[in-house]
Amino acid sequence: MGTNLSGKAVxxxxxxxxxxxxxxxxxxxxxxxxxxxxxxxxxIEKDAVDxxxxxxxxxxxxxxxxxxxxxxxxxxxxxxxxxDSGGSSNVIMISQAIMAIEAGxxxxxxxxxxxxxxxxxxxxxxxxxxxxxxxxxxxxxSSYAMIARRHMGELGTPRExxxxxxxxxxxxxxxxxxxxxxxxxxxxEYMDMPPMVAPFGRDDCTLVSDGAAAVVxxxxxxxxxMGVPKPVPVLGxxxxxxxxxxxxxxxxxxTQAKVAGETAFKMAGLKPKDMNVAQxxxxxxxxxxxxxxxxxxxRKGQIADFVKGGNIEIGGELPINTSGGLLSETGMPGMQxxxxxxxxxxxxxxxxxxxxxxxxxxxxxxxxxTHAALILGQ
Amino acid sequence: MNTxxxxxxxxxxxxxxxxxxxxxxxxxxxxxxxxxxxCRKCGNNxxxxxxxxxKCLEADWAWHDASGKAKLISWVVFHRAFHPAFEDRLPYNxxxxxxxxxxxxxTNIVVEDAEKLVIDQPLTFMPAEEQGHGIARFxxx
Ligand SMILES: [Zn+2]
Numbered sequence: 202m203g204t205n206l207s208g209k210a211v212x213x214x215x216x217x218x219x220x221x222x223x224x225x226x227x228x229x230x231x232x233x234x235x236x237x238x239x240x241x242x243x244x245i246e247k248d249a250v251d252x253x254x255x256x257x258x259x260x261x262x263x264x265x266x267x268x269x270x271x272x273x274x275x276x277x278x279x280x281x282x283x284x285d286s287g288g289s290s291n292v293i294m295i296s297q298a299i300m301a302i303e304a305g306x307x308x309x310x311x312x313x314x315x316x317x318x319x320x321x322x323x324x325x326x327x328x329x330x331x332x333x334x335x336x337x338x339x340x341x342x343s344s345y346a347m348i349a350r351r352h353m354g355e356l357g358t359p360r361e362x363x364x365x366x367x368x369x370x371x372x373x374x375x376x377x378x379x380x381x382x383x384x385x386x387x388x389x390e391y392m393d394m395p396p397m398v399a400p401f402g403r404d405d406c407t408l409v410s411d412g413a414a415a416v417v418x419x420x421x422x423x424x425x426x427m428g429v430p431k432p433v434p435v436l437g438x439x440x441x442x443x444x445x446x447x448x449x450x451x452x453x454x455x456t457q458a459k460v461a462g463e464t465a466f467k468m469a470g471l472k473p474k475d476m477n478v479a480q481x482x483x484x485x486x487x488x489x490x491x492x493x494x495x496x497x498x499x500r501k502g503q504i505a506d507f508v509k510g511g512n513i514e515i516g517g518e519l520p521i522n523t524s525g526g527l528l529s530e531t532g533m534p535g536m537q538x539x540x541x542x543x544x545x546x547x548x549x550x551x552x553x554x555x556x557x558x559x560x561x562x563x564x565x566x567x568x569x570x571t572h573a574a575l576i577l578g579q
Numbered sequence: 580m581n582t583x584x585x586x587x588x589x590x591x592x593x594x595x596x597x598x599x600x601x602x603x604x605x606x607x608x609x610x611x612x613x614x615x616x617x618c619r620k621c622g623n624n625x626x627x628x629x630x631x632x633x634k635c636l637e638a639d640w641a642w643h644d645a646s647g648k649a650k651l652i653s654w655v656v657f658h659r660a661f662h663p664a665f666e667d668r669l670p671y672n673x674x675x676x677x678x679x680x681x682x683x684x685x686t687n688i689v690v691e692d693a694e695k696l697v698i699d700q701p702l703t704f705m706p707a708e709e710q711g712h713g714i715a716r717f718x719x720x
Contacts, residue, residue: 332601332627333685334593335709338673339661347675351653354698399656399670399694448675449683453653 207468210299211424211432212577213309214243215540217414220531221381224320224411228258229273231315231413236274239311239415243429247274250417252301252310253281254294259534260318270313279307286442287566288482288534290314292573295539296438298418308423314536315413333448342485344447344568346401349487351453353400356502360400363486364391365508366521367404367528370483372514374525376552381408382529407484408532414540433546436471436559437576439464447568457572458495458563465561465574466497473497476576477557478545479519480538482565483526492563493521496574515552523552535564539575546577590663592710601628603642608713611706613645615682626682647704649676649717652683656693676702676717689718 216238218231232255240247253276255267263269267282280301284294291314298310352358368388374380386404394402424432441457441464443450466472473496483489490504498519499507507513513521524530524541531537542560544550562575597605604626607614617624618632619639631638654674660666672693677683688696689705702717 332595332597333673334662335595335712335714336673336685336687337657337662337665337668337671338685339657339665343655343657343673346655347653347673350655351698354653396656396658396670399658401655448685 204303205468206299206303207436207470208434208578209303209421210418211421211429211434212295212416212539212543213245213419213424213429213432214239214241214417215414215543216240216242217537217540218315218412220379220410220412220533220537222319222411223317226317226320226411228261228315228317228413229269231317231411232270232313232415233273235315235413235415236311236313239417243417245309245417245427245429247276249427250276250309250311251279252298252307253278254298254310254312255281255283256290256294256314256534257283257285258316259287260316260321280310286571288484289440289564289566289571289573291535291539292438292562292564292575293440295416295418295435295575296440296573299435299438302418302420308419310418311415312418313413313415314533316533317411319409319411321411340398341568342401342406343398345485345487346398347447348453348491348569349400349485352487352491355454358490358502359505360392361388362490362505362508363400363405364388365513366483366486366489367391369514369520370522370526370528371404373520373523373552374529377524377530378551380525380530381410381532382525401485404528405486407527408529410532412531412533414533414536416536416539416543431547433543434578435575436578437465437467437469438574439468440571440573442571444570454491455501456491456495456565456569458492458565458574461572461574462496462561465576469576469578471559471576476519476559476561478523478554478560479521480523480526480542480560480562481521482535482538482563483522483528484534484565486528488565488569489521489526491569492565496561496563515554520554523550523554534566538562538564542575542577546579590666592664593662594710595712600630604628605712607642608706608715611713613647613704613706613715614642615645615678615680616640617643624681626684643680645678645680645704648679649702649704651688651696651698651700651702652677653698654688654693654696674717684715687716689716
């Protein structure tokens with residue numbers, strides 16, 4: 202057992218571009234804007250930054266992309282580069298930055314992500330699947346739909362439970378001025394929607410969005426010395442992964458959110474019932490349901506009872522995705538959830554959960570291949 | 580104004596990526612035979628084709644004939660085509676099945692109404708052909 206880093210580091214600043222369609226912007230330009238705003242939010246000069254962790258744009262991989270960002274912001278970091286584990290990357294990079302800071306390898310880290318699949322190419326999201334192309338096996342969304350069908354068949358999960366996730370995200374996103382999709386969704390509208398890849402329809406699926414978001418990470422001590430105005434302590438983090446593709450995964454209805462969540466809760470010395478708000482990766486509705494189950498908010502197969510009746514909406518027991526998540530705010534893979542967690546802990550969210558003291562954030566990548574959990578406090 | 584009626588050429592299906600390791604699998608399928616890889620070191624059975632056993636990492640394996648018996652792990656029904664070649668097949672299903680010997684694979688279930696399928700229901704192998712390649716479909720028992 203190593204040193205417990207709970208509360209040793211903070212998210213000192215957050216910054217983002219607009220979300221939606223940003224034609225003509227390169228991912229480099231968007232990253233720079235997000236970093237500039239995050240540094241301003243933390244109230245620090247860029248020269249204090251000595252680590253730069255970058256998630257490569259999902260729609261276009263580029264060698265040495267992290268170094269291109271460093272050049273664009275005129276930085277000579279001690280640690281810098283790209284980490285790729287899909288949508289879990291941002292929480293993992295923040296956690297790795299905290300470990301590196303604690304080990305004395307750097308002092309102030311910027312973690313950043315940008316992509317432009319909406320105005321650029323989104324082909325990366327729907328390519329034919331290698332050997333299985335002749336069977337008509339396409340698109341990431343059908344892998345998630347495959348998991349959803351198994352969950353429904355094996356555990357009796359009704360479509361209404363999937364719908365509750367979409368309804369919550371859309372209700373919250375409608376009240377977020379920066380959200381890409383601000384049209385609320387009623388549960389009966391969800392139930393009547395035509396299928397796209399059954400059991401999924403359009404409203405089960407992530408938005409496709411351009412945009413960038415960055416955070417600044419430093420030690421709690423350093424933030425105090427620098428007079429950072431609104432530092433938010435990181436109380437826990439944890440990770441978990443499976444190598445198996447969905448088609449090969451022995452247990453299709455559990456995810457590595459379980460081990461990631463357990464690790465983060467243990468580090469923070471907290472339990473699911475201590476969470477007042479949650480930002481749960483909702484690339485597809487099933488993802489959020491299974492993450493909540495695996496974090497221990499409901500027993501396996503009983504998630505429908507937990508999410509019904511507005512329990513995961515503002516005013517409920519555990520409001521999730523209070524700025525709209527991937528289903529309503531932006532399809533960005535995860536950093537927007539971290540930003541909203543920070544705002545909730547600062548108490549200045551557009552849709553603030555009253556007296557919220559703890560927030561758990563999930564990030565996940567591939568088709569539930571990789572998972573990372575982050576617990577923020579005050 | 581050009582009044583000539585032009586018929587759109589039929590879109591080709593995307594060809595599967597076949598490599599040196601998987602070629603025997605595709606050759607057998609073309610003859611209507613479903614095969615899988617069996618590890619001679621640890622007894623593990625698997626698909627799709629790999630150079631090494633994912634359990635013991637050894638490369639000492641052989642192709643075995645499948646019995647054709649399987650069960651339905653899960654399935655989806657496409658109501659939208661993500662490739663033009665599938666436009667006139669909508670709606671069509673894609674399933675994950677588990678052979679009784681252990682390997683899991685992607686397939687299509689030959690069935691009237693895929694929404695009436697049931698998780699874990701027994702299936703049997705049905706050889707088929709697409710665009711010059713043998714493929715493995717399944718039907719309910
Ligand atoms: Zn073996």
